[in-house]
Every structure is written in C-alpha cells, then in structure tokens.
Amino acid sequence: MARFTEELRSAADPIFQAIFDHPFVRGIAEGTLQKAQLMHYVKQDFEYLNAYIRIYGIAISRCTDRSVMALFNEQISFILNSETHPHQNFCEVAGVTYEQLQGYPLAPSADHYVRHMLNAAHEGALEDIVAAMLPCPWTYVEIGRKLLDEINPEPSHPFYDWMHFYGDREFGITEQLRHVLDDSAQTLTPARKQRLMEHFLKSCQLEYMFWDMAYRLEDWPVDLPQAAEVGA
Numbered sequence: 001m002a003r004f005t006e007e008l009r010s011a012a013d014p015i016f017q018a019i020f021d022h023p024f025v026r027g028i029a030e031g032t033l034q035k036a037q038l039m040h041y042v043k044q045d046f047e048y049l050n051a052y053i054r055i056y057g058i059a060i061s062r063c064t065d066r067s068v069m070a071l072f073n074e075q076i077s078f079i080l081n082s083e084t085h086p087h088q089n090f091c092e093v094a095g096v097t098y099e100q101l102q103g104y105p106l107a108p109s110a111d112h113y114v115r116h117m118l119n120a121a122h123e124g125a126l127e128d129i130v131a132a133m134l135p136c137p138w139t140y141v142e143i144g145r146k147l148l149d150e151i152n153p154e155p156s157h158p159f160y161d162w163m164h165f166y167g168d169r170e171f172g173i174t175e176q177l178r179h180v181l182d183d184s185a186q187t188l189t190p191a192r193k194q195r196l197m198e199h200f201l202k203s204c205q206l207e208y209m210f211w212d213m214a215y216r217l218e219d220w221p222v223d224l225p226q227a228a229e230v231g232a
C-alpha cells in the first residue's frame with residue numbers, strides 16, 4: 001500500500017511543478033534576481049521562520065512521544081542556527097546586512113501562510129500541524145536538488161550556497177516528518193485523511209504564493225504614515 005505522504009505528494013504534483021517553474025526559482029538558477037527581490041524574500045522569510053518555530057512549539061505541546069518531541073526540538077535549533085545561511089547568501093548578493101532585513105511586517109501572502117499553519121495548530125491535532133508544516137522542507141529539498149542536478153553550479157555561482165544548503169540538507173527532516181504523518185495516518189478515518197490532504201495542499205499553494213510575493217514585491221496596498229504607530 002502506498003504511503004499516505006506519497007498520496008499527498010502525487011496530489012500536489014501540479015503545484016510542485018509550478019513552483020519549479022516560478023520566475024523566482026528560475027532566477028536562483030540563472031543568478032538573475034534583483035536586489036529588491038532578494039531583500040523582500042529575506043525580510044519575509046525571517047518572519048515566516050520565526051512563526052514556523054513558534055508552530056513547532058505548539059506541536060511540541062501536543063506530543064506524547066519523546067522521540068517526536070526531540071525531532072521538533074532539533075528542527076527549532078536547525079532553523080535558529082543554520083537556516084540563517086541561505087538568508088546570508090541572499091544578503092551578500094544584495095549587498096546588505098542580515099540585521100537590516102529583520103523586523104518587518106508580513107506581506108499578505110506570507111501572513112496568509114502563517115495563519116493557515118496556526119489555524120491547523122489551534123483547531124487540529126498533531127497530525128494536522130505536521131500536514132500543514134511538511135510542504136516547507138519538502139518543496140525546498142526538491143527545488144534544491146533539481147537546481148543542483150540541472151546546473152551543477154560552480155562555487156562562483158551567486159546562489160551556490162543556497163542551492164547546496166537546501167539540496168543537501170532538507171531531505172532528512174522531510175523524511176522524518178513524513179514518517180510521523182504516515183504513522184498517524186494508519187489509524188485515521190478517510191474523512192480525517194482528507195482533512196490532512198487539504199492542509200497539505202493549501203500549504204503547497206501558499207509556498208507558490210510566497211515565491212510570487214517575493215518576486216512581485218507584494219505588500220499591503222496602502223502605506224501607513226509613521227504616526228499609525230501607537231503612542232507616536
């Protein structure tokens with residue numbers, strides 16, 4: 001019998017293919033992204049990963065199994081201590097410091113993505129959270145591997161580090177999260193599995209929208225004056 005997560009991946013295949021073809025991902029391959037696009041991506045991804053860490057925290061609060069707690073704990077450390085490297089790569093190419101790109105509000109699509117994972121976390125069980133979180137490492141490891149296979153970049157490629165970071169590393173966590181989900185799916189009803197499929201597919205769509213948000217420099221439609229800050 002096919003793994004449940006194999007069914008998820010098959011259903012999401014058109015979205016994965018659209019992500020591989022997205023102009024931001026092609027811009028990584030071709031080294032053609034604009035400074036503003038790289039900066040917008042890092043501003044948004046820094047806040048997205050902060051939220052993702054907090055959602056792991058909620059997931060830990062739902063765990064009964066210590067090995068799953070340990071897995072989530074390791075992933076929090078990985079994001080805090082290592083997933084800064086691909087951001088640094090983009091900052092170097094854009095010619096800005098990492099600190100300059102921190103503390104910005106989430107743009108609409110990034111906000112939508114974070115809210116979707118939080119809804120799954122607050123309304124669902126552990127497996128709902130994992131289904132909504134899984135596209136994050138899964139799409140990136142496939143993007144990284146595809147780009148490495150396709151262009152076999154020289155160390156002088158501007159995004160050499162980014163491609164190696166994701167192409168070499170995210171497979172492990174993707175497999176481990178898949179196991180957590182496959183194990184719990186064994187005892188779930190078809191209706192529950194359908195719900196997990198919906199969480200997974202929506203996160204895949206939101207992965208696409210995140211790339212698109214960065215490429216198009218998506219932001220809220222109306223700029224607010226500084227005085228909109230409370231007490232200013």
Ligand SMILES: Cc1ncc(CN)c(N)n1
Nearest residue numbers: 045048136137140207210
């Ligand atoms: C939006 C998003 N999705 C996935 C990843 C890879 N962990 C990321 N850094 N940002």
